Amino acid sequence: MRELDIRHARRLDHYTTGVFAAVNEEKEKIERAGGKVCNLSIGTPDFAPPEHVRRAMMDSAARPENWKYSLTDSDELLSAVADYYQSRFGVALDREMITSVHGTQEGMGHLGLALCDGGDVVLLPDPGYPIFEVGAYFGQAEIHYYPLLRENGFLPRLDRIDEEVLRRTKYMVLSYPSNPVGAAAGKDTYLEIMDYARKYGFLIINDNAYSDIIFDGREGFSFLSLPGAKEMGAEFFSLSKSFNVTGARISFLIGNPAIIDAVKLLRSQFDFGMFYPVQAAAVAALRGPLDGVKAQRDEYQRRRDAFCGGLRRAGWEVPDSQGTMFVWAPIPAGHGDSQSFCRELLQKTGVLSTPGHAFGPSGEGYVRFALVRPAEELARIAAHIGEKLGLSGR
Ligand SMILES: Cc1ncc(COP(=O)(O)O)c(C=O)c1O
Structure with missing residues (x-):
């Protein structure tokens, strides 16, 4: 034997x-x-989590038909995300620009697999949220870390990155306000990085987990509200921290339809969609009061x-x-x-x-x-x- x-x-x-x-x-x-x-x-x-969000999940779960495979995001869910982005961030979205993911953790983890081939570079913040690395690693990308240093306000310095690296970069992950360093970045920082992305031909993936937890009068914003952003990248938009629904795993990847398609194609090989009661909770959160x-x-x-x-x-x-x-x-x-x-x-x-x-x-x-x-x-x-x-x- x-x-x-x-x-x-x-x-x-x-x-x-x-x-x-x-x-x-x-x-x-x-x-x-x-x-x-x-x-x-x-x-x-x-x-x-807000009472109306819990109630929506429970009401939906009480209905037997909501326990079957969902397979796709409901029209109700996609339009709730689109309406929210319009009213909260001033961003107009078409449906093919949106997909749900089971939390940013899962979505970001699979993104590298969906986008990278061997030899591609992925630019990640150091220090950064650990999941950023996972998809890039499994996607066999070459990971290049850009340091976030106190003397630079914990902002990226692309002028310090080798041009050869920038040329081979498939995507760069940005995330402000930033976990773990607690720094916020203004639109000017994003616009500057977008200039580099255009020049060297790479995508920007923004992790927008904390646009609702920002202090001293700063305004949270969506990267997608910046001119040209919808073409050159995508953004993860998690409800976890804004609505205290971390265990429900509700997040969205939103942006260039080709990126969304790639992620949907990959995920549809091993996933049958977001549980309908979770979709109902997401709709309630996005359409409900924000006070x-x-x-x-x-x-x-x-x-x-x-x-x-x-x-x-x-x-x-x-x-x-x-x-x-x-x-x-x-x-x-x-x-x-x-x-x-x-x-x-x-x-x-x-x-x-x-x-x-x-x-x-x-x-x-x-x-x-x-x-x-x-x-x-x-x-x-x-x-x-x-x-x-x-x-x-x-
Ligand atoms: C920067 C960042 N991105 C994503 C997440 C996780 O989001 P989700 O719960 O949607 O996976 C967190 C949670 O701590 C985070 O800090």
Whole structure:
């Protein structure tokens, strides 16, 4: 008898659970010993989804006919997305410019497979949201990271990228307000990058996860509202964070129909569409009142003020995030690298953060906190951190 070969495919060797597993192990050790951990490491909103969205899902799920394969996005869903884009972002969309995906995570993960051939370059932010890399890797693209550095306002510098790389680039991923660095970008930044994209012939893929979580009077916008953008790229538009529906997996890829077609062609090989009750929830969110979304943005800003302000008062110079539900904190001098600092923070304060290194090499020297607790609690946590780390507070 031959031995069974159950070893996973070599391509999966690329993925290890290293950094997150190490921090998580530490967390479990503390909990097993009866200690309490305050988890600010994961961006799962603590707010509830709107009542009308939950109701729409339940009503739809109560109908037996809504449990069959959906196969395609309903007309109702596509027109809800188109109407929302028109009223929220001033962008006119045709239906062939829209497809649902099971969350940006899944869509972005498959995008590289749908668009890339070996030898294509994909330009990704470093630090960046990890899923950006996955599709490009499985699509056998050559990945080129562009650093997001504090001295450049965490914005890309295309003038620093080799022309030969730009010429071979298939697509560049942009995402502002940015997870993990918390920076926002203006339209001028996008327009400048679009000039490069035109010159070198590459696509722009924008991940618009946080246009509703943006602070200090900045206006969230869609990349597709910029002149020429609908031809030269596409945008992921997730409802996860705006409507607190992370588990329902609702996102859309919107833009140039050729990109949408490629992604639909790939996905239709292994997917039979979005569950109708989830489509109903999406329609309810997009057609419903948006005052809750605005109130939530203001609450995130209050949390940002409480936490960043609190850390600064405690002696830790953490800049204010300009958007997203995250804080990107430079590690205070003398506290080691991001992984050892996260461990120190957890052991001394019980606060779990994510090491910046987990988002790419340029994330070293930082940790990321998620603003997933009320403002008053975050203010207390900030003071507690200052005290336990022995920072010299004001
Ligand atoms: C930048 C960014 N893109 C996408 C996502 C995930 O979106 P979805 O829930 O639609 O997969 C997140 C979630 O944290 C994110 O931070």
